[in-house]
Amino acid sequence: MQTAEQEHELSAGYDSFLDMVTNIVGILIILVMVVGVRASKLPPPNSSPKALPEGYAHDLEELHRRSAAVQSLRAEVLQIHEAIRQVEIDRAAREFERRNLAGLVAQIGKAIQEKASEASAWERELFSLQNQLAESQRRAEELRRELDARSDIRPDPIATLVNYPTPLSVPADGEELHFQIRNGRVAYIPLDRLLKELVTDARQKIYRLLEVPEVSGTVGPLGGYRLQYVLVRRNVALEDRGGEEVQGAMVQLRRWVLQPVADVGDPAEKALDETSEFRRRLAGYRPEKTIVTIWCYPDGFAVFRKLRDFLHQQGFSVAGRPLPNGYPITGSPGGSKSAAQ
Structure with missing residues (x-):
């Protein structure tokens, strides 16, 4: 699960990416407008090259080629703009889902805390006794190993006594x-x-x-x-x-x-x-x-x-x-x- 700091860094990086793409799209739109203005001042494409000054026909052909390139760029810009809009929609949906999940996690955490606070004193005491028992067993095992290491004499076998109740019914x-x-x-x-x-x-x-x-x-x-x-x-x-x-x-x-x-x-x-x-x-x-x-x-x-x-x-x-x-x-x-x- 991501922390709040990680989520903030991820959101900031994503916003920076959107700002950069938006700036590029704006620059392209300005270029398209400049070229369009220049192209509007040119004579029609079907005018005779002979009526134009020498060398101007070549420039006119170059401008038409660039105009076609601008139209292609405009189409690409529109596609990029649509892609950006779709990405923004997806981002908004993910953000909504993230907020819902964060709320659910908060509710679950609150429920866990409430259940933990409802633990009875008997359960806490039982847990403490279990820890004490485990510690006592560990200490007894250490003492047994220490005794075995210090003693060269094997202990006598332990006799098991079986106790039956007095036969009174x-x-x-x-x-x-x-x-x-x-x-x-x-x-x-x-x-x-x-x-x-x-x-x-x-x-x-x-x-x-x-x-x-x-x-x-x-x-x-x-x-x-x-x-x-x-x-x-x-x-x-x-x-x-x-x-x-x-x-x-x-x-x-x-x-x-x-x-x-x-x-x-x-x-x-x-x-x-x-x-x-x-x-x-x-x-x-x-x-x-x-x-x-x-x-x-x-x-x-x-x-x-x-x-x-x-x-x-x-x-x-x-x-x-x-x-x-x-x-x-x-x-x-x-x-x-x-x-x-």
Whole structure:
């Protein structure tokens, strides 16, 4: 982008060029007028040379030749004048475009300054801390190299300590994420959403319990899973306001069964990649407020241990729910909550 000084020099040079061309055109016009005046005093071209004084015929022929040259120069001058006019028009258009671009650049610069001024104190502090961290890392690297240069004794190998939480479990009462290790894949189970759909679907079928003792339904598929459930009618004895016993009924969920409808999720060996679904699901939850429940079949225990260790490092509580081969994930009012460690 040109600076203001460069633009001023370019505009001044261009104006000087236009002044010079204009002066040349003016001189040519004066010459044409002088020659025209002289030519107007001459006899007509078709007059007989014999009537003219001796030697004057040659001068007359020379003047006619020069007159033709002047006419040619006049045509060229007019062409140059038209070219100058066109150049001036182009210059005016470029100047208009330059002014518009300069205004746009000024607006963009103002917007950038406004955005920069809107940076929060937290962002500035974060930037400062990042600089301090980089400087500390650089200093630590210098000290390490200096220590290596001064010491002839190799340091003892550093032992890595792995710390596991105390094996005490508590029921999961906060936010809970569910995953399943099945057929060599780690899949996310949208259990909360399926249970909400179960409640909505069950409300539409409760009236049928007036005629039959139990009703079944299915919701989904959602996220590769379908949820089947059974509602039952329970007859209960109640007391009215007078203390007399009356018969009543209530609706109860007997159980639900989670059925996979496709092999979803990521391969077990890629479950801890930054782009995996496992990592993406964890990113939206706070470790100190979230419990991760992992439903695992016997062939996935090794993968479970890797996931458990990673989750503990991130600060999550982990609940393991082992399942026998061929046994689906089920739940009921009489079941137990996930116990997290």
